[in-house]
Amino acid sequence: MTDQASPRPAGDGPYYDPYDFDIDADPHPVWKRLRDECPLYYNEQHDFWALSRWDDVEAGLKDHHRLISGRGTVLEFLKAGVEMPPGMILFDDPPRHGVYRGLLSRVFTPKRMNSIEPQVRRYCSKALDDLRGAERFDVIEALGAPMPMRVIGMLLGIPETDQQAIRDRIDSGLKLESGEMPNAAAAQSISVAAAEGSYGEYLDWRAKNPSDDVMTQLIQAEFEDHTGVTRRLSREEILGYITLLSGAGNETTTKLIGWTMLLLGQDPDQRREIVADPALVPNTIEEALRYEAPSPVQARYVNENIEYHGTVVPKGSAILLLNGSANRDHRRWGESADEFDIHRPIHHHLSFGYGLHFCLGAALARLEARVALDEMLKRFPDWTVNLEQSEQAHTSTVRGWDKLMLAIG
Numbered sequence: 001m002t003d004q005a006s007p008r009p010a011g012d013g014p015y016y017d018p019y020d021f022d023i024d025a026d027p028h029p030v031w032k033r034l035r036d037e038c039p040l041y042y043n044e045q046h047d048f049w050a051l052s053r054w055d056d057v058e059a060g061l062k063d064h065h066r067l068i069s070g071r072g073t074v075l076e077f078l079k080a081g082v083e084m085p086p087g088m089i090l091f092d093d094p095p096r097h098g099v100y101r102g103l104l105s106r107v108f109t110p111k112r113m114n115s116i117e118p119q120v121r122r123y124c125s126k127a128l129d130d131l132r133g134a135e136r137f138d139v140i141e142a143l144g145a146p147m148p149m150r151v152i153g154m155l156l157g158i159p160e161t162d163q164q165a166i167r168d169r170i171d172s173g174l175k176l177e178s179g180e181m182p183n184a185a186a187a188q189s190i191s192v193a194a195a196e197g198s199y200g201e202y203l204d205w206r207a208k209n210p211s212d213d214v215m216t217q218l219i220q221a222e223f224e225d226h227t228g229v230t231r232r233l234s235r236e237e238i239l240g241y242i243t244l245l246s247g248a249g250n251e252t253t254t255k256l257i258g259w260t261m262l263l264l265g266q267d268p269d270q271r272r273e274i275v276a277d278p279a280l281v282p283n284t285i286e287e288a289l290r291y292e293a294p295s296p297v298q299a300r301y302v303n304e305n306i307e308y309h310g311t312v313v314p315k316g317s318a319i320l321l322l323n324g325s326a327n328r329d330h331r332r333w334g335e336s337a338d339e340f341d342i343h344r345p346i347h348h349h350l351s352f353g354y355g356l357h358f359c360l361g362a363a364l365a366r367l368e369a370r371v372a373l374d375e376m377l378k379r380f381p382d383w384t385v386n387l388e389q390s391e392q393a394h395t396s397t398v399r400g401w402d403k404l405m406l407a408i409g
């Protein structure tokens with residue numbers, strides 16, 4: 001593991017590198033320069049293009065014919081030409097994407113997600129009650145990391161005893177070495193073989209012991225596939241779905257909870273307002289999502305020549321849609337775009353993506369973050385963040401904190 005930043009090309013223009021830890025620590029100044037000085041950016045070192053303004057990113061996320069997901073939406077997977085496993089709708093295109101997404105939305109419904117609010121609340125209450133009297137604690141370890149895993153594990157039907165081991169595997173699959181683009185082996189974490197190792201046993205067990213969880217429903221579902229054949233899902237497809245749900249639903253939500261606690265730890269006035277009026281919690285979560293996107297970069301494969309800002313991006317290129325940057329674009333949000341304001345009217349932000357691939361777990365993530373903040377404020381209305389004792393995570397998919405030490409009171 002090296003902590004050296006990669007060599008940067010000479011010149012005065014902005015330089016953006018998603019693998020550079022220094023940039024990742026606070027990418028907002030660089031993203032602002034990209035938006036203002038080169039709204040279509042090209043990075044020679046890693047050979048990718050990037051769009052950073054709201055209008056371009058929003059349009060790009062909807063442009064699923066020309067900017068496709070089927071070759072991967074993480075830059076290094078796309079570059080390595082890794083074949084995406086079936087069932088991973090995040091890495092799929094129409095018409096198959098629609099069929100797979102339709103099937104998943106049949107079992108992963110808002111009703112099912114909302115029905116688990118009491119369990120989420122019970123879990124958060126218990127985790128925080130155990131900390132009563134503590135002068136400081138790592139809110140990621142105490143709540144932000146275990147809770148989303150517990151919730152997705154519960155929905156999928158994975159035994160509690162195995163959830164931590166699975167989370168650790170996902171975590172280590174995502175970690176980056178500074179300045180380097182990971183090689184194709186990094187995609188191992190999403191391969192069918194890895195999924196078989198993590199979930200194969202449960203799948204066999206669930207097939208023999210059906211319950212009312214998502215895994216059982218996936219095993220039993222009948223559907224018409226994109227070739228018109230009515231059938232059940234293959235083992236590979238179910239493993240793909242499960243890997244996607246546990247991968248997409250864990251780290252992102254952990255990061256959202258971390259950012260929310262950090263932002264409010266640094267802003268006692270707004271925090272006190274929410275304590276006085278908990279009805280502000282949902283908009284606070286939306287503003288935290290806008291302000292620090294937990295998944296700020298979406299890669300796409302350019303499927304035909306496309307002109308942006310007078311330059312043609314050739315077919316076959318990789319392009320990054322910087323949704324974390326678009327969320328701060330003053331062209332969309334006005335001059336206060338860089339302020340964290342819990343009262344900001346937010347019609348929509350791009351932190352859950354947009355268009356065909358809009359996050360299927362958005363309702364669940366919102367619920368988890370809302371309940372976590374609610375229960376936190378009831379017990380610990382005052383905290384500050386000790387950044388020296390905290391650690392930022394560095395991955396090419398999510399951005400946030402691995403450890404966030406709060407000093408209480």
Ligand code: HEM
Binds near residue numbers: 101
């Ligand atoms: C704060 C938490 C979350 C954030 C920031 C987030 C972010 C995103 C984003 C940006 C996308 C679109 C990616 C693209 O366009 O390439 C996405 C898609 C997706 N997310 Fe989430 N997500 C979160 C939580 C969850 C949860 C809890 C689940 C489920 C358990 C989930 C499941 C999915 C799935 C299945 C997709 C793929 C949808 C498709 O391709 O049609 N996400 N998410």
